Amino acid sequence: MKIIIIGAGIGGLAAAISLHEAGLRDVTVYERSAAIRGLGVGINLLPHALRELTELGVADAIAELGVEPRTLAYYNRFGQPIWSEPRGRDAGYRWPQLSVHRGRLQLALRDLAEARLAEPIRLGHRLTGVTTNVDGTETARFATDAGPIEATADVIIGADGIHSAMRALRYPAEGAPPWSGLTLWRGVTRIPTFLDRRTMIMAGDGEQKFVAYPLAPADADGRMPVNFIAERRVGGTGEADWNRAVDPGPIAEMFDEWRFDWLDVPAAIAAADEILEYPMVDRDALPQWTFGRTTLLGDAAHAMYPNGSNGGSQAIIDARTLAFHLATSESIDAGLAAYEQARRPAMTALLAGTRATGPERVMQLARERAPQGFADIDEVIPYAERVQIAADYKTAAGFLPEVLNERPSLTPPSAVAR
Ligand SMILES: Cc1cc2nc3c(=O)[nH]c(=O)nc-3n(C[C@H](O)[C@H](O)[C@H](O)COP(=O)(O)OP(=O)(O)OC[C@H]3O[C@@H](n4cnc5c(N)ncnc54)[C@H](O)[C@@H]3O)c2cc1C
Structure with missing residues (x-):
């Protein structure tokens, strides 16, 4: 054949x-x-x-x-x-x-x-x-x-x-390809290790989001290469080109307030060598x-x-x-x-x-039910509901x-x- x-x-x-x-x-x-x-x-x-x-x-x-x-x-x-x-x-x-x-x-x-x-x-x-x-x-x-x-x-x-x-x-x-209206900025950055160095994180909700995961173990200087996707609903054409490079500065600014005690998001974006812009299309x-x-x-x-x-x-x-x-x-x-x-x-x-x-439904629910944050996630999305959302996507x-x-x-x- x-x-x-x-x-x-x-x-x-x-x-x-x-x-x-x-x-x-x-x-x-x-x-x-x-x-x-x-x-x-x-x-x-x-x-x-x-x-x-x-x-x-x-x-x-x-x-x-x-x-x-x-x-x-x-x-x-x-x-x-x-x-x-x-x-x-x-x-x-x-x-x-x-x-x-x-x-x-x-x-x-x-x-x-x-x-x-x-x-x-x-x-x-x-x-x-x-x-x-x-x-x-x-x-x-x-x-x-x-x-x-x-x-x-x-x-x-x-x-x-x-x-x-x-x-x-x-x-x-x-x-x-139809466009969701969200734009993704993808890059690799070298930043200090976060959490247990082996955790993929997603922060935010359907309007604005930051995803990051290590791509290699940390060097002796305590830094590791981390892949990230920053995402936001902004204007644009929705034209899908995998190789369109853009300046990191304005993207870091969009996340200016996202400085967590376990990860500095704008610093991570600003440290990227190159950022590729891509519309969220399917x-x-x-x-x-x-x-x-x-x-x-x-x-x-x-x-x-x-x-x-x-x-x-x-x-x-x-x-x-x-x-x-x-x-x-x-x-x-x-x-x-x-x-x-x-x-x-x-x-x-x-x-x-x-x-x-998909599995990010929990982030959307947290935003809808507690837009200003929460003291106890169990009061916002009960544990059983979170388990079900994760299982539904895997099924x-x-x-x-x-x-x-x-x-x-x-x-x-x-x-x-x-
Ligand atoms: C340049 C590029 C960068 C990407 N970067 C990422 C990324 O950073 N993260 C991520 O998750 N996914 C990325 N993807 C998409 C990812 O690879 C796919 O979503 C997934 O792996 C499925 O792979 P695929 O083989 O179906 O498609 P792809 O990996 O996109 O491969 C399609 C291949 O077909 C070739 N091709 C297209 N048209 C023709 C034609 N008319 N004749 C002959 N060959 C043709 C393309 O050049 C390409 O090599 C990227 C894809 C490309 C092409």
Whole structure:
């Protein structure tokens, strides 16, 4: 089975490795960029993604790039604690959570893919069209510096991100990703350690928020690299460009009063080398991913808000699920149908849950019920309600510890035997 993957991002590279491990070896990846430069800032990989990377045999290579957060803690805009929960292995998962620089993750996946694939990644190839042939194969057309080229395969996987060309070919009237009206400023800063050095924090509410997590252990000087996302409802265009750099000064000023006794938010923002501005956009759920023998994967299929830290993780699970079904189904069409059945309804539910603020609902409730802060959080949001909000999101995202720990592996039996 000849397979083409469009896009060498997190999902496309994970798909290439997954297909290879599942015994599908005739795989070529086409990427629009002329070089894979490892762009971005931090990204979280949740235990359900670490399970897949572990079963692919690449988790150790990835784990050394980041740190395992032990706790996720939510605060109001005054730095008062609302909710905290253990994460990763401390929460009972058999696999850790990992905070990692997206660019380093992408480069590591590229190296792992290139070590396995027979064909090099075809850089500088931008998908422009796809045609279904009479024999059921699919032909992709690419724009390159040397002019247009074509490539034909039995399956084409569109893993080309939130601005997916493959998706636009199937849904030409869809237009730009819808914008929530919130703007995100993402950066990496070096600041003194806070809390237990292994806690991911979220402070604020639906109007203004600050998220931060360490990306590496502290140096001898007691400072550590911390990824942050500052978020606020401001004007703007909502145009989604991952690489738009802005001046940290005005962003730090917006958070001027957010000086907690455990974290100085404006100082953290001001110390960033670079801040990237990005609108909080996602994609509507789709009624169909698979057309002929083409399908969608990762952000191309279901780009979601970052508030559940789930975009990269779900792309990796798509990759493993697709490889499993293509390797184990009686036909290509049956494999693609099984993939879509396994993933699309689940991602439709997750997109809806993430739009409804996902696990951050506790912060919104704290703001609505106690806008000036509180003396006792139990009087604002009872403990049982906080527990329920956290559990509801994990159920929707498929990562309740007992469910994930017990679920059958996505490694095909034939690959286990090899
Ligand atoms: C430059 C960049 C920076 C990012 N930074 C962050 C970050 O800091 N934090 C975070 O959480 N998420 C970030 N993301 C998004 C994150 O990687 C995804 O949300 C998630 O990992 C799902 O991955 P994906 O493979 O579906 O999409 P992506 O990782 O976005 O990968 C899509 C790939 O497809 C390629 N592509 C696009 N169009 C075409 C085409 N027509 N033909 C061929 N190739 C094409 C792109 O160049 C890209 O390499 C970033 C994405 C990009 C592209």
